[in-house]
Amino acid sequence: MAVATLSCDALIIGSGQAGNPLATALARAGRKVVLVEKNLLGGSCINYGCSPVKAMLASAERVQQVATAAEYGVQASAPRPDLRAIVARKDAIIQQLRDGVRRNLTREQAGITVLHGHAAFTGQHTVRVTLEGGQEQLVTAPLIFINTGTRAAVPDVPGLAESGFLTNVEILDLKELPEHLLILGGGYLGLEFGQMFRRFGSRVTLVEHADRLLEHEDSDVCAAMQAQLAADGVELVLEAEVRRVSRNKAGQYTLTASTPDGERRLHGTHLLVATGRTPNTDDLGLDAAGIETDERGYVLVNERLQTNVRGVYALGDVHPGPQFTHLAYDDYRVVRDALLHGKRRSAKARPLPYVVFTEPQLGRIGLSEQQARHQKIPYHVASMPVRVVGRALQTGYTTGFMKVLVDERRRILGAAIFSEQGGELMSMIQLAMAGRLTCEQLQDTVFAHPTWAEALNNLFAKLVKAR
Template identity: 45%
Template structure:
């Protein structure tokens, strides 16, 4: 039995920085990773997708270059090179993190799958075949999630893709069918459409982006459709089958059944926590009804000394939240005040134009009975967007009528995430709408549009 002060299961965006902090504090720390160092973000999520989205954006600009007065003849997409560029960046990130962990004093890395064998003990089945027994005073779970595969008749008889496996395709799908209509589906749908595939999105809900306001969802859908993406909402996938022509999806919409044919099928219907194989019940760790780990405001599980970070604990499933989780855990361990209560949860969907969000949506503010006013500005009123030829989308901010404080904001537009971050800082600093309206921004930045946004009040 190998004894440590701390064991971290999973080397994602919460686990790695926590390992470095604990090691620097003198804690003997074991990091257990069953797959790739770096977790979902580095290997399957943010890094590879945003790298390929950049290639797709270049392709889109070349295809539409005439609007900027530039003619490009004889261009083409080399998907093998696109994927190779992605693979190199992912490998560089992954190997850099791995080397840093391995050379850090007080950190031991185990490549294998961890399973609880008791309250503070783990059995690690190493990838090379051996087994190690580990125990620790503290255990931290950063185990992440996996794509959720819905129970659709016929699905087990066809070849389907996930957000992980699709990124390794080196032959472009002629027609990509996507089941799901949220962030992953839209990012990948636009990505492969811009690389040259025909794309059809099938969403069970009445509209895309169920968590967003109606006007946001409608604007995003129009952007997708303007690029030639076919969208079916309010549909139920009844059957999937393989034919000589490809994959056929039988969908039901408004009481009628339709057939949609494509060459490839991407399942993008959400994600589930990787808790089952960990056998947390052997440690006494409680899960919720969906299999996510129950934690308190300090991210401690139902077992004292065992904490959970990142997506597997439920809540906002974003890399930056997993990273912030490690700060809350570390501060709590050192006696400082830290909690998930009232922390800001910004996020950005990397379609083009970007969708950045912070704070309350109109749906949320109305549900809380808040007294607020909405400031809205179309990107066609933003000088920088017009000058760069990227004037799609709009931005809006919710402002409290009594204090003038910003309650929430959304930017659907070029560099929408960056603009959202400015509004996030304004919210954190208590800067009012009046102050933003009179702020001096350099001309002609996108940031300057925030003056005009709040003048709309």
């Protein structure tokens, strides 16, 4: 039986934070667009990334507020988190977002055809789509955009695959609170889930192979984060090489790990693997199109997000580099501007802001101290504990510190804000960096009193030359 062929102006593989707005923009410009998605519309951010995790973190924050209410002169009974209700709230939020994506792609914008199925290249500009019902459809297009994202990377640990485990996808749908959650990985996912479930009432042990959490951050940032998690009651096992994972008939996990203090056996009822990501490219038939990847399977691109095959692009987490929703969305803007507005902008010359949504938040932009030293950039640094900020004293959020780096022209090189509203404060500094404001201009700005922003009046007064 012959396979039907569908021709279009642009084919987008993957309904993520770059692919969806690109489909809309191209369709509005009069292009005929086909978008293929084999899982859920909306990609990882909406379905099992930023949005659901942050929704559940909001519940953990409410738990903490109730638990500490007496410190504010408010008498309240001990909080009793209901994980089923927490997950149901999360699901309602996510369904609303999914419905919005579906409306936008299928009803609100003409010119977009959505195919639910698995896409694989059969040539440089031809893709075979195996639809959900089993039928096949060939799609040809002069422009193809790969936006298939990533999935959890699974370390090669003996016994792990046989024992079973949770990833960031499955843990979001638990209906019963883990008695003891073991977490492999000390990156931002492990930290957010670790603090969240500890505040829900689980015992949490976080296992990391490096000698500190967030190993790419400066040592003072790592130390502050570790101190906060320890204060929350999260057990940290650092410099740990997990040698084996096993699970008994009762469902109890045992992790055997080598540590500087000798071999340890860690026991838990649930196991979350948060050791990084791997690209969803292994089943795309990239070889048939001659599309080049790196040794890990990420699609190689130039600064305009073009692959080595003319007319084929890779967007979002599927190409090498930092993996954040806001960068994926900016990938869309880079391609949109080039194709529709005749503007060229490099995807490799842009700021990298990010936030770790623990409490306090860690907001990061620009260079860290170790990066500045590695690049041999002279700098001044200012650091200030949060406890001296008026707003911190009033609200009780006194944990953390703020740090900024300034160059010899008094312009900001970077900042690490470990504080309540750390992400928002970091974004203010990012705007100042974009506007090339000097530290004196920020220091002398009239900020409303009493706000968190007021801290910038005092922070830059503490600048000293880095040793």
